[in-house]
Amino acid sequence: MIDTWMAALGRRDILKFTAAAGATLTAASLLGPSIASASGALSLKGKRIGISATGTDHFFDLQAYNAQIEEVKRLGGEPIAVDAGRNDGKLVSQLQTLIAQRPDAIVQILGTLSVIDPWLKKARDAGIPVLTVDVGSTNSINNTTSDNWGIGKDLALQLVSDIGGEGNIVVFNGFYGVTPCAIRYDQLVNVVKYFPKVKILEPELRDVIPNTVQDAFTQITALLNKYPEKGSIKAIWSAWDIPQLGATQALAAAGRTEIRTYGVDGSPEVLQLVADPASPAGADVAQQPAEIGRTAIQNVARLLSGETLPRETYVPALLANKANVAEVTKKLGIG
Amino acid sequence: MSVELDLTPLSPLGQEATPAGPALGGQIAALALRAGSLIAFAVIVAVFAITAPYFLSVGNIGNVVGQSAIPGVLAVGLTIVLIAGGSNVVTGGIDLSLAANMGLSAAVYATLAQAGYGDGTAVAAALLTGGIIGAVNAFAVVVAGIVPLLATLAVMNVVAGIELVLTQNTVIPATTPLLSALSSSGPLGIPVLGLVLVVFTLIVGAIVQFTPTGLRLYAVGEFPEAGRAAGLPVRRLTAGAFVASGLCGGFAGILSVSNLSGSTTGSGEMLLPVVVTALLGAVFSRRLVPTIGGTLLSTLFVGILVNGFQLLNISSTLVNGVQGILILLVVSATTLLRKKEA
Numbered sequence: 001m002i003d004t005w006m007a008a009l010g011r012r013d014i015l016k017f018t019a020a021a022g023a024t025l026t027a028a029s030l031l032g033p034s035i036a037s038a039s040g041a042l043s044l045k046g047k048r049i050g051i052s053a054t055g056t057d058h059f060f061d062l063q064a065y066n067a068q069i070e071e072v073k074r075l076g077g078e079p080i081a082v083d084a085g086r087n088d089g090k091l092v093s094q095l096q097t098l099i100a101q102r103p104d105a106i107v108q109i110l111g112t113l114s115v116i117d118p119w120l121k122k123a124r125d126a127g128i129p130v131l132t133v134d135v136g137s138t139n140s141i142n143n144t145t146s147d148n149w150g151i152g153k154d155l156a157l158q159l160v161s162d163i164g165g166e167g168n169i170v171v172f173n174g175f176y177g178v179t180p181c182a183i184r185y186d187q188l189v190n191v192v193k194y195f196p197k198v199k200i201l202e203p204e205l206r207d208v209i210p211n212t213v214q215d216a217f218t219q220i221t222a223l224l225n226k227y228p229e230k231g232s233i234k235a236i237w238s239a240w241d242i243p244q245l246g247a248t249q250a251l252a253a254a255g256r257t258e259i260r261t262y263g264v265d266g267s268p269e270v271l272q273l274v275a276d277p278a279s280p281a282g283a284d285v286a287q288q289p290a291e292i293g294r295t296a297i298q299n300v301a302r303l304l305s306g307e308t309l310p311r312e313t314y315v316p317a318l319l320a321n322k323a324n325v326a327e328v329t330k331k332l333g334i335g
Numbered sequence: 336m337s338v339e340l341d342l343t344p345l346s347p348l349g350q351e352a353t354p355a356g357p358a359l360g361g362q363i364a365a366l367a368l369r370a371g372s373l374i375a376f377a378v379i380v381a382v383f384a385i386t387a388p389y390f391l392s393v394g395n396i397g398n399v400v401g402q403s404a405i406p407g408v409l410a411v412g413l414t415i416v417l418i419a420g421g422s423n424v425v426t427g428g429i430d431l432s433l434a435a436n437m438g439l440s441a442a443v444y445a446t447l448a449q450a451g452y453g454d455g456t457a458v459a460a461a462l463l464t465g466g467i468i469g470a471v472n473a474f475a476v477v478v479a480g481i482v483p484l485l486a487t488l489a490v491m492n493v494v495a496g497i498e499l500v501l502t503q504n505t506v507i508p509a510t511t512p513l514l515s516a517l518s519s520s521g522p523l524g525i526p527v528l529g530l531v532l533v534v535f536t537l538i539v540g541a542i543v544q545f546t547p548t549g550l551r552l553y554a555v556g557e558f559p560e561a562g563r564a565a566g567l568p569v570r571r572l573t574a575g576a577f578v579a580s581g582l583c584g585g586f587a588g589i590l591s592v593s594n595l596s597g598s599t600t601g602s603g604e605m606l607l608p609v610v611v612t613a614l615l616g617a618v619f620s621r622r623l624v625p626t627i628g629g630t631l632l633s634t635l636f637v638g639i640l641v642n643g644f645q646l647l648n649i650s651s652t653l654v655n656g657v658q659g660i661l662i663l664l665v666v667s668a669t670t671l672l673r674k675k676e677a
Contacts, residue, residue, distance in 0.1 A: 078648070079648075080645075080648050081650070081651060082645055082651050083651040083652075086601065087601050087604050088506075088595050088599040088600075088601065089405065089591070089594065089595060089599075089601075089605070092594055092595055093398075093402045093641070094645060096398050096401070096402065097395070097398055097402075097642055097645050097646070098645075100389055100392065100394045100395045100398050101388070101389055101645075101646060102389070112506045112599065114506060114508035114596050114597055115506065115595050115596055115597065115599060117596075118518070118596050
């Protein structure tokens with residue numbers, strides 16, 4: 001049964017499958033704002049909401065931080081927003097002061113768990129509900145984050161579809177110890193399992209920090225010398241998009257633009273490459289930090305109105321491929 | 336300044352005409368000078384007390400004192416060097432390695448605690464780390480004769496480099512009974528770190544302000560030649576100040592591990608605020624010289640500004656700028672008053 005299904009699963013079917021997945025994704029992303037407007041019943045009137053950001057120097061946290069402040073205001077509440085500028089000492093001091101201010105809730109954006117957790121616990125002990133963005137803690141009632149299972153699956157399906165369900169793929173797997181990266185990699189393996197003609201080349205490559213771009217460039221250049229024949233490699237996958245950046249540059253430099261690259265995070269420079277029809281960058285899954293921020297604040301409103309929240313709330317990520325990248329960058333507000 | 340002083344005796348008539356006038360004016364100016372910064376401090380506290388909710392609550396004041404512990408201990412260490420080296424910013428006493436010292440001492444403590452060593456060993460190792468860094472500074476300044484600004488800048492880089500090697504630029508979590516005790520709250524909910532700061536300042540203040548050794552430090556800093564002529568061990572006192580400063584760095588490292596539940600990266604960012612605090616401290620002393628009490632007041636002043644701005648819910652993007660302007664205002668007001676008195 002499965003064998004016949006596999007046999008019947010030609011390139012066109014995969015494409016249809018991906019198209020359907022893409023359509024669902026678009027529908028979900030279109031639904032985003034309408035969910036927000038449907039939550040007009042939500043209110044934070046008269047509530048003071050503490051927003052503690054680890055820093056606002058990355059695209060992700062700046063977007064989430066600003067969106068949270070705006071959302072608290074939109075719902076009629078008063079935001080008390082503090083930004084620690086990626087300094088742990090400042091972060092702890094601000095959390096201490098925030099607890100003394102007795103807000104109706106505290107939302108913590110990112111942070112090293114061992115540093116913030118004792119203070120999140122103190123907030124909880126003081127009767128202040130704590131919610132988090134992209135950092136799981138036992139002292140947090142709810143954590144709003146991206147759905148990394150969804151991200152991994154969407155990216156893998158796009159990749160398999162683009163290469164026609166067969167061929168060798170190269171993967172960077174240097175950060176399997178980081179949970180989101182592990183989930184994304186496992187999802188790739190899960191998808192590839194059902195496409196017997198797709199093979200992950202051994203040994204897998206290891207991406208590094210720092211000098212990620214340069215290192216990926218060097219590794220891919222060496223690998224291309226090992227596989228000089230066109231078609232011997234179909235795609236390069238990485239769990240984030242900075243190795244993808246280096247890999248894409250290496251492909252362009254070596255004139256091997258028939259190979260496609262895949263990654264996650266929606267870094268503006270990679271999205272630009274995806275938008276370039278001549279570039280080998282195939283797809284990049286972008287998280288929606290602003291939407292994540294808004295969702296976290298809506299969760300606060302739900303909690304304060306007596307609703308019970310799930311442990312985690314997942315905000316869908318947006319897969320940007322050659323066809324829809326313009327739309328995605330526009331939606332992310334970086335177009 | 337000397338010109339003005341020379342001119343004063345030339346107008347004896349004026350003095351006779353209004354005998355009480357200048358004397359009274361001078362007294363008021365002197366009073367304003369002594370009290371000016373304290374008045375500014377009091378006004379800012381009053382403004383926050385009226386406008387910022389929760390500001391005067393015991394919990395919040397306790398927070399401010401507790402949060403001041405780490406910068407306070409570092410600034411006290413720097414103050415000792417400022418006293419012994421003279422307060423000329425370029426050629427006088429300065430210890431730029433203090434913040435990096437705190438980072439490395441914290442990393443040593445956290446690494447040992449994680450490796451299963453007890454608090455006693457970790458405390459000794461952290462203080463030893465700080466002391467060694469201080470001794471290296473002392474050697475570079477006193478024996479090699481390098482200007483403190485350059486010597487401690489070089490040591491700062493070495494120390495920061497060693498910290499990177501030791502921690503691989505990662506956070507090292509640590510929990511020990513001593514750390515938990517330090518990060519807990521004492522009576523009335525006042526953080527133990529705050530009590531530590533008060534006791535520490537009292538002890539160091541007593542040594543520096545009220546013992547012959549303290550007096551000799553001032554003598555060496557303000558007039559080394561006179562000190563040498565009077566038979567003071569100038570080099571030993573200067574070296575001792577750097578070692579004391581290094582020990583303060585090690586002590587601050589221990590406090591930092593307790594506050595952050597481990598050692599974290601980015602301790603170097605503490606340097607400029609600590610330098611500002613220690614220099615600002617002179618403004619809170621009667622003769623406008625660095626004192627331990629003045630440094631404590633200045634640490635609390637900076638802490639209160641940061642705290643008050645958060646309580647007033649001033650946008651985080653504005654806080655740094657407003658803080659800088661207020662400090663500038665206090666310093667320039669006091670400097671102007673000093674000129675007027677002269």
